[in-house]
Amino acid sequence: MSENAKIVMDTVRAADHDRYLTALYAPADKRDALFSLYAFNAEIAGIRDRIHEALPGEVRLQWWRDVIAAGGEAGAGHPVAEALNATIARYNLPKLALDNMLEARIFDLYDDPMPSRTDLEGYCGETAAALIQLAAMVLDPVEASRFAELSGRAGCAQAVTGLLLLLPRHRKRGQCFVPADILAAAGSSPQEFVTGDGGPGAKRAMAAMIALARDHLSAFEQGASALPVSLYPAFLPLTLSRAYLTKMESGSPLDGVARLSALRRHWLLLRRASKGWPAL
Numbered sequence: 001m002s003e004n005a006k007i008v009m010d011t012v013r014a015a016d017h018d019r020y021l022t023a024l025y026a027p028a029d030k031r032d033a034l035f036s037l038y039a040f041n042a043e044i045a046g047i048r049d050r051i052h053e054a055l056p057g058e059v060r061l062q063w064w065r066d067v068i069a070a071g072g073e074a075g076a077g078h079p080v081a082e083a084l085n086a087t088i089a090r091y092n093l094p095k096l097a098l099d100n101m102l103e104a105r106i107f108d109l110y111d112d113p114m115p116s117r118t119d120l121e122g123y124c125g126e127t128a129a130a131l132i133q134l135a136a137m138v139l140d141p142v143e144a145s146r147f148a149e150l151s152g153r154a155g156c157a158q159a160v161t162g163l164l165l166l167l168p169r170h171r172k173r174g175q176c177f178v179p180a181d182i183l184a185a186a187g188s189s190p191q192e193f194v195t196g197d198g199g200p201g202a203k204r205a206m207a208a209m210i211a212l213a214r215d216h217l218s219a220f221e222q223g224a225s226a227l228p229v230s231l232y233p234a235f236l237p238l239t240l241s242r243a244y245l246t247k248m249e250s251g252s253p254l255d256g257v258a259r260l261s262a263l264r265r266h267w268l269l270l271r272r273a274s275k276g277w278p279a280l
Helices: 003-015 017-023 028-045 047-051 054-070 079-091 095-109 117-139 141-165 167-172 180-185 202-224 229-235 237-249 262-275
Strands: none
Touching (some): 003 079, 017 262, 028 054, 028 079, 028 117, 047 054, 047 095, 054 079, 054 095, 079 117, 095 117, 141 167, 141 229, 141 237, 202 237, 237 262
């Protein structure tokens, strides 16, 4: 393994350990490409945590746009950028999908409330779902095109689950990913939700968000039995999403949900990777 490849892999291991584990189930000759995609995602998802201010954050997102648009040796000296451009070229990945991912991440930099469930699902589609589809294209470009819709369902389930896991952090900084229409139906508002205990409607809103993730997860699982083995690694994170949602249903995302132990995650992934998704 080259020094750059090790840096990229270590970036994923530190910033997104769940996806790091799932990539280990991919064929050895595909792992570096998956790590480059996951490291890129971790880089742009963590911009607000590192930079804190919106304008410099947008500048950083624009830097990534320029690097991807230029391709080739653009981003030389940045291990993740170099690896990402190599992956794009080798697997002929659509740059538009990556550009849309960067555009969606602008929302992360501000405290504007998520307007509606439709907007949230669009955000999930351009971030987590796009990442799953890109990973599928690396693993098996022929089969990947058949499962684009399933990637959308999987991405929404995974992203909503992830947002619920990060809820305490988002609320602390006044950021609300729970859609305003869901909060209104629960008798709350974005302003009330991010302050204090979230107000009397907070628990109802959390139940609605868990149900939303479950709906997408169920829709994914209805079609997942048709997935070829070659694409399993791209969808393996959904196994952990299911386990996290189960934990949330017996606790409260408002108070934070403990991460699954390393042993539990390994066992769940190994079982799914070996058995696949049974027909529902």
